[in-house]
Amino acid sequence: EPSVPSLTDIRTRVREKFGQRPCLWQLQAVQAILRRDKDVVCIAGTGSGKTLTFWMPLLFRPDGIQIVVTPLNILGEQNTRELQQNRISAIALNKKTATLRNMRDIEEGKYRAITVNPEILSGRFENLWKNVQFTQRLISITWDEAHCVSTWGDFREEYREAHRLRYIIPRQIPFYLPSATMPDVVLNDVMRIL
Template sequence: FGFPPKKEQLEVVKCIGMQKDCVLIAGCGWGKSWTYFLPLALWEDRIILILSPLKALMDEQQKKLEKDYGISSEAIHGDNKKLPRNLEDRLSKGEYRAVFMTPEMANDRERFPKLWNMDGWRSRLLAIVIDEAHCIHSWGSGFRKAYSQIGDLRAKAPPGVPFIAMSATLPPD
């Protein structure tokens, strides 16, 4: 990726490899995204699901991964009108290695009725990253209730898939 990784970035990658949940609190511009970009280079046949509230950031990261690093990815949110009709099958086959989704989409049973039970998806899923994790508390009981349902993904995800929570503003306690 053209830079020496920070110790803390490698610690998150280590947690992913050891199938351990972790929390990363680091400032804006620190390089939190690299902690889920790096594993894509190490585990070439695996998928990382990134839950994000920010559609513009999802689109930006998706384009950067594809253009700069040749890593297939998709940004799945309500404003993306270019999603293929057979998206579940393509996700299950591992056609996209970095999958950016809003929490609303991750739990959408109408859009993805089979995804969480598909063998290809389950066997390839390396980690679930919750970007802007502070939104779980601040938005989950208000205008974006899907944030309060992120924990439901634990039951849907295969055993051993770690959850990585990231935030620049999450209080340390």
């Protein structure tokens, strides 16, 4: 397992690649993800820069893949455009784009950043989880707007089933749980579900 970069290393690399100066909490979140010894919860306000933390780990794992589970397809498409502008291979999977060809490209490692809704994740990814070459490259699985795992579970069954992933993917792949709104009762529920 590669060593975890220092806060200074992360700050420098992020500035070079994304042209942004990350805050201390962003640097610490990325260190925690790259340490790969536990899940990471990040509660920070809307517009504070949580999204940048999804992609920062890619700068330290040259062959690494990040999966971001997003409740809204439009967020995934937006993220993908920004990543492509920064020369990071990215795809937003939804009903239209989850084609056999795109799934094969993902399996072959063509994309380093994958945004996907929970429905596609629980359906089309079954074969990917069995592919050791693919799962070895996974840095983390991010549950964007993590409070949705709890609050949307009643009408998006796939959120309630998210814990199944724990039994399928290698244990050292952390879940990253960013949210702007996660009171203790919701956080406890999310942790119980996942």
